[in-house]
Amino acid sequence: MNFTSDNVSGAAPEILEALIAASSSGPTPSYGADPLTARVTEKISALFERDAVVFPVATGSAANALALATLAPPYGAIYCHEMAHVNTDECGAPEMFTGGAKLVGLPGAGGKLTPGLLRATLEKAGVGVVHSVQPAALTLTQATESGTVYTPDEVAALAEVARGYDLPVHMDGARFANALVRLGCSPAELTWKAGVDVLSFGATKNGALAAEAVVFFRPELADSFAFRRKRAGHLFSKMRFLSAQLDAYLTDDLWLRLARYANAMADRLAAGLTAIPGARLRDPVEANEIFIDLPEPVIAGLEQRGYAFYRWDGTVIRLVTAWNTEAGDIDRMIADARELSAATR
Amino acid sequence: MNFTSDNVSGAAPEILEALIAASSSGPTPSYGADPLTARVTEKISALFERDAVVFPVATGSAANALALATLAPPYGAIYCHEMAHVNTDECGAPEMFTGGAKLVGLPGAGGKLTPGLLRATLEKAGVGVVHSVQPAALTLTQATESGTVYTPDEVAALAEVARGYDLPVHMDGARFANALVRLGCSPAELTWKAGVDVLSFGATKNGALAAEAVVFFRPELADSFAFRRKRAGHLFSKMRFLSAQLDAYLTDDLWLRLARYANAMADRLAAGLTAIPGARLRDPVEANEIFIDLPEPVIAGLEQRGYAFYRWDGTVIRLVTAWNTEAGDIDRMIADARELSAATR
Amino acid sequence: MNFTSDNVSGAAPEILEALIAASSSGPTPSYGADPLTARVTEKISALFERDAVVFPVATGSAANALALATLAPPYGAIYCHEMAHVNTDECGAPEMFTGGAKLVGLPGAGGKLTPGLLRATLEKAGVGVVHSVQPAALTLTQATESGTVYTPDEVAALAEVARGYDLPVHMDGARFANALVRLGCSPAELTWKAGVDVLSFGATKNGALAAEAVVFFRPELADSFAFRRKRAGHLFSKMRFLSAQLDAYLTDDLWLRLARYANAMADRLAAGLTAIPGARLRDPVEANEIFIDLPEPVIAGLEQRGYAFYRWDGTVIRLVTAWNTEAGDIDRMIADARELSAATR
C-alpha cells in the first residue's frame, strides 16, 4: 500500500501490449521516422484540434527542460510557482538545458500563480536593462504541486499577463490528464485556447512506462527543439517504443479512463480521511493528490502498519493515487486510520 | 530487408517479457530504489569481476555524454577518434553535458586510435598552460565506427598513454557485446584489466528497447554522476523498466547469444558479398557492421530491389546486421547482388 | 552632482600614474608573468597576513562569477541574500560561469543574511538527494546592498553554519574597503579569520579604473580558477595594467584613505539629510551608501535642480558617495534639500 507517488505504479496492460506489437512489426526506421511516431502527432493534433508539432521524450524533466530551453535564452528569466517541479525537483535541469537561465519562483496559494503577482513581478523585471535577466517564459504546472488545478479562465488570465510581455507560456502537464478530467473541459480549452504555447503532455505517471510528449501549438517556436533533444541524449533510436506508448495511451480514451480512475480513488481516500477527527485538507483534492493534515498518532500508526506516503510539512502528509490503485487498499487505509484515531482519543 | 542500422530492429522477446513481469510486481520504489536496479548492479559487478557503480540510462548518447561530463571539466579536452559517434553523431552532446569541453578527434586506420599519435598529441597539448584546454579524458569506441574491434592489448596500450597524463579512460560500448564475442575474451579483460575506467555498456542495439548502463570501475570517479543524470532528465521515475531490460539482457547469456548471432549474420553477408567481382571490404568485419566497396551498378540495383543501407563514401556502403536479422534475407541479398553483378558484365 | 553610484567617479591620480609607469617599463611578459602581478600577490598576502592565491580581473561581476564557478558545480546551490548583486544585477553571470548552478536568495533585514534562516534553509536543502541542487557555496556581500556592514562576528556566525555543510564561503567585496574602515578591524579579521575562503576584493568603485582581485585564502580551492578566467576572456594579455592599478591601490594605504573619505562624505550627507523633517534612514549608513526616505517634494525638487540618484523604492532614494565626492557638493545638496523642505511646509 504505497501512496508515495503515482510513479510507483506499473504500466497499463494496453501500453505493454502496444510495445509488443511495435516490436513485432519488422525493421522500422529509427529516430522518429517511423509510422507510429507520425500517428502520434496526428492523434495529438486531432485531440487538441490544432496542427501541433510533437516530440516524444521519456521523462517529464526532459520534456520540461527541453521545452523551456527552446523558449528562453541563457540570459532569460522563467517565471514559475516557487514550488514548481522545475524549480525544486529537477536538480537544475532547466538551468542546464537553457545554459543558465534563471527560474523566478513566485508564491501563490494552493500551488497557483496569480496574475496580480506575476504582473507586478514583470513590471519590476527590468525589460531591456542589461543588468537583469530578461523575462523569457511563463511555466504553469497542471495539476499543480498542491494537487489543485487551474481552470481555463485562470490559465487565460495568467497567459494574458505573459502575452503583455511577449512571453510564451509553457504548461508542465505531468498530471495533465488528471486535471483535464476533473475540469471536464476539452484539451484545447485547457491549453492553446487559454494561451498555452507548449505543453509537456505527461503519460508516465498515468500508466505509461516512460513517455511524455512535448506539444508545440505554435510551430514557429519549435525550430531548435529537435537539435536540443538529440544533443541532450533524448532522441531515442528505437523511437517507436516511445510512440507506441503514446499511441496506446491515446487510443479509445485510455488516458482519460486511467486518470478518472486515479482521481476517483483520490476522492474516495480523501472522503474517508477527512471524516477523521482532527483531519483537515490543506488543499482541495482536484486531481489525484491529497495533502492532508492528520493527528500525529494517526500518521505514525499508519506508517507502522506499512502504509507508505510522504510527510510533507509537519503533520501534513501527501498521498497519491494512481491508475491502478486498488479500492480495497483505499478502504483498508481509511479503516485503519479510523481505528488509530479512535484509539488515541 | 533493412540493413541501415541495428537500431531498426525490435526488442528481444525475453526483454519484452521482463517488462511485463516488472509491471506486474506491484508498487515499486521509484528513481532506482527498486530491487531490479540493485540486481542489475550485482549482475554487472559479477560479470565484470569487480564491484562497479552502475547507472542505467535510456540512450547511448546519454550514457556517453554523462560519463564524459563526469570525467572532464568544462575546460577539458577529450581525445577520441575523429569518426567517433561522440564527435560526429550526437549533435554536440558531450559539449553540452560537459559545459563546453573540447573533443579532439584524431585520425587512425580502421577507426582505431593509435598510441603513437595519442602520445604525440598529448605531448603538445599544453598541460598546465592556461591558453589550452586541458587533457581530461580518452574515449574509445568498441566496436569502432568502422566495424573493427580493439584487442585488449590495443586498449591497454592506449590506456597506458592516457594514464601517463592522468586521463581516465572511457569506452563507448554501444556494440560492446559484438566486440566481446568476436574477441572471445572476458568482459574484465576488455575493460578495467586493460585500463578502462568507465564503460557505456550498450544494450539497445543488441535487443533492448532503450537501455544502456554506465559502469564505473573506479567508484571514486562516479561522485557527480547521479546529480548529472537527474539534471539531464535521464533519471527515470519508473526505473525498473530500464533495469528490467538490462536484467533480462544479462540473464542466461542472452546478450552474448544475440551478439553472436548478429556477428554471424554479418560474416555470412560479408562472405557472400566479397565473392562478387570488384567487391572489396574497406575494413575487416569484426563485429556486426560491414563496410564494403561494391560496383556502382550492384549498389544501385540492390537499392532498386528494396534493400536499405547507407552509402558511406563513394561506392562504399555500410550494412549492419542485428540480433534478429533473418538468414534468408542475407542469402537473398547475396543472390541478388550476384545476379546484378553478372548482369553488368 | 551625481550620486547614482560610486562608479560614476574617475580614477585616483596615484592609480593613473601607476599605469603610466607600468607602460614605460619596457617589454614585459604577458598574461600575468610580470613582476607587478607577483608584487600584488605579495602585498595582498602581507595585508591579509596569509599566503593567498591572487587573480586580478577587471570587473566585479567577473570576480564574483569566476570565484563562484570555482566553488560550485553545475548542480550546486549558492546561498546569497535575495538582494545580492550576484542575484539581481549581473544578468545571470554566476549561472553562466557555473554552467547553471542555482542562486538561492534569502531575505534578511538590512541586506544581511542571518545564521538562523541559512541553517533552516540548509536543513531542508536535500543534501545527497538527486532531485535537489546541492548546497555548494555561501556568498556574502560586504558592504551589503543596503549600505550596511557585517561585523566579523556576524560573518563568523554565518560561516560556521556554512562550514557545517562543508560549504566554502565567498565574500563579494566590491565595497570591502568601505566596510573595513568603518569596522576598524584588520583585513584578516574580516575575512579568513571569520571563515571567508575567497574574497572578491574590489578596487574599481574605490578609485581604480577597472580592477579587482580574487583572493583565495585556501589555495586548494583555486585549482581551476586560472583556466576558467582564461576561458571567460578575463585573462589580460597586458596584465601589468591590471596589476599596476592594484599595486598603487595598496600602496601607502591609498585604498583605506579613499574609502575613509567616501564614507565620511556619506556620513556628512546623511547627517544633513536626516535633519530634514520627514526624512528617515531606511538603513544605518555604514559604508558609502545612503538609503533614505524623503518627502516626495524634496526628492522631486532635488531632481529638478540636477541632482542625480536612484529612486529605490517609493520615496526611498539611494545616494552613493565616492573617493572624490566634493564636500561642497554635499553641502549644497543638503542646503537645497532644506530649502525644498521648507518650501513645502
Added chain:
Amino acid sequence: MNFTSDNVSGAAPEILEALIAASSSGPTPSYGADPLTARVTEKISALFERDAVVFPVATGSAANALALATLAPPYGAIYCHEMAHVNTDECGAPEMFTGGAKLVGLPGAGGKLTPGLLRATLEKAGVGVVHSVQPAALTLTQATESGTVYTPDEVAALAEVARGYDLPVHMDGARFANALVRLGCSPAELTWKAGVDVLSFGATKNGALAAEAVVFFRPELADSFAFRRKRAGHLFSKMRFLSAQLDAYLTDDLWLRLARYANAMADRLAAGLTAIPGARLRDPVEANEIFIDLPEPVIAGLEQRGYAFYRWDGTVIRLVTAWNTEAGDIDRMIADARELSAATR
C-alpha cells in the same frame, strides 16, 4: 629585446593621455551611457562607412567569444582555420560562451582557409540532420596566425561560400590594423563590403592597454550581445576608460601609424634575417609577425644573447614586432644573427 608577442609592449602615450583626460571629466554615466562611448560608435561608423553597432570590451578572447555566441546556437558549428586563436589559444572560450558549440578547424596553407575546402566541408555537414551540429558561423583571422593577410577578394570568396549556407561571417581582427595597412584598402573593403558581418576590432596589441571593439555591420545580428556581455562580466562600469582608449586609437590615424610602424619593423627584421645563409621564411611577412626557419646554432645563439621569441615548430621561430619596437634592437638582432651564422660555418 623581446619579440615573443606584440602584447609585451606597453601603451601608446596618446592612449594613456586619453585615460587621464577621461578621468578628469567629472562624474560620468556608467556602463556605456557616457559621451565617449557614443563617440566611439560614431567614429567607427564613419571609419567603416556604415552605421555599426559597437561594443567595447577589454580582451580579444572576450570579443571573439561574445561575437560568436551571438551568432551561433549551442548546437552550432563554427568554421575556422585549425590554427585559429579561437580554436587553440582561448582555453575553449567560444565553447563556453556559446554553451557548447563546436569549432570545426580546417587546414589551409599560410594560415588561410580556402573556399574549396570550406564548401566541401559544408556540403557534408548535415544541414537539418539532427545528429549533426548545424553550420552556424564562419570566423576568419585577419591577419592570420601565420602572419599573412587575406585580401578583400579572398575574404569575399570565403564569405560567398558562407552566405550560401546562411552563415554569418566573423572576423577576428586582433591584428586588423596591421593587415589593413599592408593591403592598402579601406576598412569597409576589408570587412562588410567583402561580406564580413561582425568584426573583433583589436586595439590592445597595437598600442592600447586593453581595448577591443566588437563591430556589428548588420545590427539585426547584435540583439543579444549586450546581455551576453553583461552576463560574461565584460560590461565595464567605468566604460569610459575602455572607450577613451578606442577614441584615442582612432584619432588622427594613430592606429594606422602604429600598425605601419610595427609592420615596417617586421619587414626590416625579416629582410635582415632572410639574408642569413640557411634562413627561409615559412610564410610571407604580411603583417607584424615573422615565421622563419633558421639554423639551430643561430637560434640557440640568439637565445643565449638574451633575445626572446617563440620556437614555433622545429627550427621555425616566431618573431613579433610592435608599435614601439626600436629599430636599434632590430638592427642589433640582425647583426648578432649574422655573427652567429658566420661563426658556425
